[in-house]
């Protein structure tokens with residue numbers, strides 16, 4: 001059987017010269033249309049790559065429990081030299097991955113709301129207060145929110161409002177994910193034998209950078225866990241968290257050290273997987289509100305009708321806000337956080353839709369292409385929550401929702417409930433109390449955001465200015481009251 005269509009291949013280098021360097025998901029989607037096939041196959045040096053450009057194909061190939069593509073490719077810089085290979089998001093489909101994933105899902109699944117919703121409700125009022133005091137720094141506040149929620153859920157640690165050491169360490173470590181996750185940044189990923197070159201050899205500067213990041217990653221793994229363990233051991237102290245609950249469940253006589261190491265590494269995975277991604281979605285929410293004031297107003301009217309501006313929203317209100325729920329789905333669809341998802345790897349050769357896929361093919365689900373499917377989402381570039389609703393404003397079961405942005409099958413994002421809950425409550429609370437509007441320059445011209453994105457493994461909007469102000473004196477009072485009640 002043939003391989004799927006793709007760019008021209010040359011001996012030895014394959015399609016190296018035709019592979020796009022930036023915004024690859026756009027070129028892959030364009031190739032898919034050119035070849036009239038939602039599967040695109042390319043070879044680059046020794047790597048085999050399959051890009052899946054439609055939801056249907058991704059669901060069929062990756063969505064099954066027994067999918068042959070449930071492993072992950074190993075990148076020398078990321079996994080080996082920096083040490084991220086310890087985190088289950090980057091592990092191959094092996095016994096340790098299964099153990100770690102099971103641990104995460106056992107404690108943080110959709111029905112364990114009590115382990116994450118109260119924490120989110122506790123942290124969101126702090127975000128509102130920070131936005132009130134220093135609106136210009138809204139991106140830092142969103143980062144702080146995402147970090148503080150995950151630290152509370154995983155370790156029971158309440159971080160400092162500013163300059164928190166845990167958040168600083170984790171940010172220094174996760175910075176390496178953004179840089180090493182961009183294909184082509186490190187030659188050692190294409191020529192793994194370069195890893196044997198010592199740091200002093202010209203061209204081996206990557207070794208020094210890896211060593212520096214390795215230190216941050218080790219601190220990120222050890223520091224919060226050790227403190228959380230100490231807190232949990234003190235009688236009557238410590239908030240129940242993923243770590244404390246898992247430590248309590250260690251059965252005496254089992255391999256305690258191994259189990260403790262598992263808990264420690266799974267806890268770190270939550271921060272690595274959940275902080276930057278959630279921030280990106282929150283930034284997209286702010287951008288959409290800035291560009292679509294009529295959507296903002298409509299969501300505020302729905303919130304006001306339910307809450308009468310007399311209290312902040314909470315998770316009990318979820319079923320009563322269909323327009324706002326559609327808005328959250330649209331935030332995730334409009335500009336997918338991970339445009340190419342996370343790479344999967346096929347572990348055996350297989351046949352799919354009449355094509356032959358060799359073993360060890362890297363499979364990239366093109367979430368960006370899925371979000372631009374004009375049949376599923378007409379006028380896909382426009383931010384339009386109504387697309388998820390029927391004419392009478394109810395959720396439309398016939399429209400594919402935006403859950404594809406969380407990936408597929410056995411590797412689907414296990415943090416998606418925490419992510420959507422965080423996005424939901426933060427966005428609802430902001431809309432309830434604040435207006436997001438464009439600002440004018442000194443000469444009176446409205447400053448438009450570029451609405452462009454940067455990054456590859458996780459994308460963020462380019463920095464943009466906006467005004468975030470309380471909607472009224474009453475909504476300002478609501479914020480102070482909420483902060484008081486969560487942190488008397």
Ligand code: HEM
Nearest residue numbers: 089270273274277278281337342406407408411413415419
């Ligand atoms: C809007 C926010 C988020 C988005 C868009 C997102 C998206 C994704 C995607 C696309 C994957 C890869 C799925 C696949 O390979 O098919 C993934 C994996 C993962 N995510 Fe998320 N995620 C988000 C938030 C979170 C949060 C808050 C956590 C943790 C609390 C988390 C933890 C993980 C983990 C541990 C994996 C690896 C799963 C595995 O390899 O088995 N994510 N996420």
